[in-house]
Amino acid sequence: MYSSKEYAEHxxxxxxxxxxxxxxxxxxxxxxxxxxxxxxxxxxxxxxADEKEAQLFVTVTLIAAAxxxxxxxxxxxxxxxxxAGTLVPVTGFANSVVSPAxxxxxxxxxxxxxxxxxxxxxxxxxxxxxxxALYGIILYAVEVxxxxx
Amino acid sequence: MxxxxxxxxxxxxxxxxxxxxxxxxxxTALTPARILVFLVVGGVLLGAVGLYDKIYSFAGCGIxxxxxxxxxxxxxxxxxxxxxxGLSGIITAPVTAAAGGIGASLFFAFINALIxxxxxxxxxxxxxxxxxxxx
Numbered sequence: 001m002y003s004s005k006e007y008a009e010h011x012x013x014x015x016x017x018x019x020x021x022x023x024x025x026x027x028x029x030x031x032x033x034x035x036x037x038x039x040x041x042x043x044x045x046x047x048x049a050d051e052k053e054a055q056l057f058v059t060v061t062l063i064a065a066a067x068x069x070x071x072x073x074x075x076x077x078x079x080x081x082x083x084a085g086t087l088v089p090v091t092g093f094a095n096s097v098v099s100p101a102x103x104x105x106x107x108x109x110x111x112x113x114x115x116x117x118x119x120x121x122x123x124x125x126x127x128x129x130x131x132x133a134l135y136g137i138i139l140y141a142v143e144v145x146x147x148x149x
Numbered sequence: 150m151x152x153x154x155x156x157x158x159x160x161x162x163x164x165x166x167x168x169x170x171x172x173x174x175x176x177t178a179l180t181p182a183r184i185l186v187f188l189v190v191g192g193v194l195l196g197a198v199g200l201y202d203k204i205y206s207f208a209g210c211g212i213x214x215x216x217x218x219x220x221x222x223x224x225x226x227x228x229x230x231x232x233x234x235g236l237s238g239i240i241t242a243p244v245t246a247a248a249g250g251i252g253a254s255l256f257f258a259f260i261n262a263l264i265x266x267x268x269x270x271x272x273x274x275x276x277x278x279x280x281x282x283x284x
Contacts, residue, residue, distance in 0.1 A: 019175070020171075020172060020175040020176070023171050023174075023175055024168045024169075024171040024172050024175075025168070026171075027164075027167040027168055027170070027171035028164040028165065028167055028168040028171075029164060030167070031163050031164050031166065031167025031168070031215070032159075032160040032161065032163050032164025032165075032167065032211075033160065033164075034163065034214060035159045035160060035162070035163025035164070035210050035211045035214045035215070036156050036157070036159050036160035036163070036210075038159065038163075038210035038213075038214040039155055039156045039159035039160075039209050039210035039211070039214075040156055042209065042210055043152055043155075043156075055213060056249045058210060058213075058214070059214075059218075059249055059250055059253065060249065060253040062214065063250065063253040063254055063257055064253065064257050067254070067257035067258060067260070067261045068257075068261060070261065071261040071264055071265035072265070083171050083174065084167045084168075084170040084171035084174055084184075085167045085171070087170070087181055087184060087185070088166055088167045088170050088184075088188065088215045088216060089163065089167075089214045089215050089216070090214055090215070090216060090218070090219070090250060092181065092185060092216065093185060093216055093219070093250065093254060094253075094254050094257070094258075096181065096182070096185065097254040097255065097258045098254070098257065098258040098261050098262070101258040101259060101261070101262040102258075102261060102262045102265050102266070102267050103267040104267075105262045105266075105267065106267065113259075113262055117255065117258055117259075119182075120181070120182045120185060121251070121254060121255075123182060123185075123186050124182075124185050124186055124189055124216075124219075125247060125251060127186050127189065127190050128189040128190065128192075128193060128219060128220055128223055128243065128247060129223075129243040129244055129247065130243075131189075131190045131193040131194070131220070131223075131243075132193055132220075132223040132224065132226075132227050132242065132243030132246065132247075133227075133239050133240065133243050135193060135196075135197045135224055135227050135228075136227045136230075136231050136238055136239035136242060136243070137239055138197075139227070139228060139231045139232070140231050140235065140236060140238075140239060143231070143232070
């Protein structure tokens with residue numbers, strides 16, 4: 001007879017791992033690695049910049065790396081494996097800007113690359129700026145209300 | 150040692166966010182563009198309620214490297230700017246906070262578009278019907 005604990009272990013061992021779990025584990029390790037790399041870079045940059053600048057340089061470095069790997073065609077291979085692991089960090093945003101830029105260059109620089117570069121970046125910029133402004137309005141209203149009361 | 154712990158925390162927190170988002174992608178089939186928009190708006194929301202700063206203080210790049218950080222940074226800049234200079238911050242602060250990420254992305258996208266050519270779609274790794282570059 002199995003104890004319930006042994007049974008749970010047995011089920012775990014014999015049942016096929018669901019692709020959702022497998023994908024998520026891959027995303028965890030790749031995404032975690034990118035964030036860890038960012039944190040390591042942050043400590044390096046702290047040697048010659050203040051915290052705010054170091055944070056900016058980390059973002060710029062990761063974007064530059066993602067952009068170059070996208071150009072080489074390596075980014076897509078990693079992304080196919082990692083899923084959200086490369087999409088969620090700022091690398092995913094960079095890829096969504098670089099990829100249409102390269103693909104639509106032959107449609108022309110002004111009306112091909114120009115608008116297509118914002119295919120994904122456009123909505124991201126729009127809704128982040130909008131929600132930021134909305135937060136600002138609420139904050140301002142609260143401040144005014146505080147002063148009145 | 151302290152540095153090592155900080156890097157490990159960034160790994161765990163950043164990994165956990167990616168883990169969670171991957172589940173959402175697999176269960177709902179949301180497109181990447183929507184995921185990115187939700188992440189960045191979620192970041193603004195986290196920043197607005199003050200959670201983002203708390204997570205950032207221990208997780209560092211674990212929360213700031215994911216696109217949530219983009220939104221969190223916007224909320225932080227908006228707050229500082231509205232409290233110090235009032236109304237004008239509502240309009241300028243969100244764009245100011247986003248400037249680094251947008252500027253770098255556009256700059257490196259253009260450079261790489263100059264260097265690289267769009268690659269024709271390959272079928273199962275073999276070069277079938279190589280497409281003409283231009284007509």
